[in-house]
Amino acid sequence: MEIRAEHSPDKSNIIIEKNKLVGIENETFQGLVLESIEKGSKNLIIDLAKVEYVTSWGIGILVHAYTTCVNRNVKFNITNVNENVMHVLHQTKLDTLFQIV
């Protein structure tokens, strides 16, 4: 699976195994986010280790997930962000919002 979730009692990891986050993964991605929240996780970590490139739509789906988390009182974190992706997050000022670990 290109996007998968790993759940542990204190957190949920959503790992994106795609090279390019286009945005078309939205349905699957949001599904996993909701699933994690429903399982009672208070901590969501999006792992972008394999992601080299994010399109503007891809950014949109991250924002969507972020909003969902904030609305449900779940911590939203992004980890393993590479240079390219960091650049975009910075440009869009999302680096001040997302917890980047």
Next chain:
Amino acid sequence: MSAEFNLISELYDKVLVLKTEGYINNTGGEKIAGEFSKYSGIEKVILDLEKSKVVNSIGISYLIEVIEKLSQINGKMVFTNLDPAIEKTFKIMGIFQFAEKAGSVDEALK
């Protein structure tokens, strides 16, 4: 069409009206021939195939048998309400050389 073959039979003096429903195959053909052989002195058999859309050659062979038996006693077979595909089949098999067709049972009764 239901999964089972059905036959409704009505006798008007010397005319036997048979209405079929379902696949006219081995079983169906057998039932038709069987029903016909129950009666004697029949002058005309009207076979209404409105509710039958499919027929195979085994079924046809039974129909031919009935037609032959009828012609022995100078009787005749009239097919009514034929599906265009079945009509074509009968035509190719040469059935209309020995039997007739009509648009409806009423027409055939005249």
Next chain:
Amino acid sequence: MVKVSLQIDSFQEAFEVLSKSFTISQMINNFLQLLKTNFLPFDIYLFHRTSSDSEWTGIGEGIEKGNHDLSFLNKTSRQIDFFENNKYDVSVVLPLSDSSWLGILLKQKPDGTEFSDIDKITLLIFLQVFDSAHKAFLNQKKEKELIFELNEKIFQLNNLIDTGIELSKYEKRDVLFELALERISSLTNSSSALVKILNIKNNELVQQYTFPVGFSPEKIVNSPHKAEYSFNHFNFTYHFILSEKETRSGTTSFNELDEMLLSAVCRQVQVVIENEYLQQQNLEKEKMEKELNLAAAIQQKILPKELPSIEGYEIAGTNIPSKEVGGDYYDCIKLGDNRYALIIADVAGKGISAALLVNTLNAALYSYLEFNLPLTEMADKLNKLIFNSSPPDKYITFFIAVLNAKSGELDVVNAGHNPILLLRSDGTLEKIEAGGVGLGMLDFGLPFPGQKFMMNKGDKLFLYTDGIPEAMNEKEEDYSEERMINFFINHSKLPANEFIDLLVKDVKLFTGQTEQSDDITLLEILRK
């Protein structure tokens, strides 16, 4: 002599009657009647057996085998015996051409006459007539069977061609499988048939049809005599099964011809499915093209046809749409009071949804600008509007700079957009970074901080979207922000429209044959 000639007529008649009988038993019964009429003084008993090993069957009404001495018929070849003072006067055993046997016993009636010589001859001739008539009957039967078989072949061929035509009729496509099963059953004399449609990946049953409708699929799958054919298309496997080929006496297994007919009909079905699929694809493609054309039309409508001329400044801009209409927008709006709003925006996503969102932005912008709201407040309102009028993952990166042409003051808001470049006359480059996130991203009341700048003589402001720094060549390299900045700096002496042209050319040179994936949008204003 008279008797003989009468008898000759009756022989010919006899042959006619016998050979035109419909069945063997009818023929033998007719023969019995014939014998009785011609041998009135005698009691006649007729028997028939299907082979030399089988039992004799009595023919005619009231005949009781038990009452007769069948040992007289115990012969292994053709034999006619005439007896005197015996149980019977004549016994005949006649082998027929189909290996069946005819047996005749004649007994003089109590008041009857003796078997004369003429009677003997008559009998012999009648036997001959019977044998010939029997042969003729069998030939006729064979002939009929042959004609029936031939007609059957013609019927099958015609049915096959017809089936192909019927299956491909557009109005029959909803009943494609039902029709195919009916036809193939009729063609091969199947008792029943089944088609299963399975998902290729997991072999799950998606749909199945039976003929006759309502017949049990399990019975068909488990039947001893089957013919099968499968093919794959797209994500599905289509599996056809024919069950129990019928004959007059029961059911049997399918033969080579049946397999051929099955595969022929299945291939017809396959063609129909493929055509339908291709048609669908075409329709979808057409639909998409229509959408794109619509999006392009919308976008073209809101892009400026002409930029206003601002005294003391040079302004130029362009939008080169990508193949898939993107959501870029730029404009320079005269606000009155010698103020102008320079705008550049980029909608996340492409196609008609992006075009519509830009349309919304454009309409709202014009309205809000009229009310002279502070930019941060306007950005806030635009944010709410875009957030509410689009899906959660759609947003617009937005940059607006309101220029006071007299003073050179620039009021700026950058909402998630690329850093806009301000090149000073002394060569220093300032980057106007985003103050807030993109419009429509979040609804948490996050502010869109404004910034202020001064545009002095010789200063240049360069607005652009992603389309330039992210333009890719065949080696999948980006044009890059760096290259763009360098180009900007190196060609800053050029008049605005020339700069725009040259930069576009440079980007095109870099990308080469690679298709343009994103809109290229730029706007430059310089203070003279």
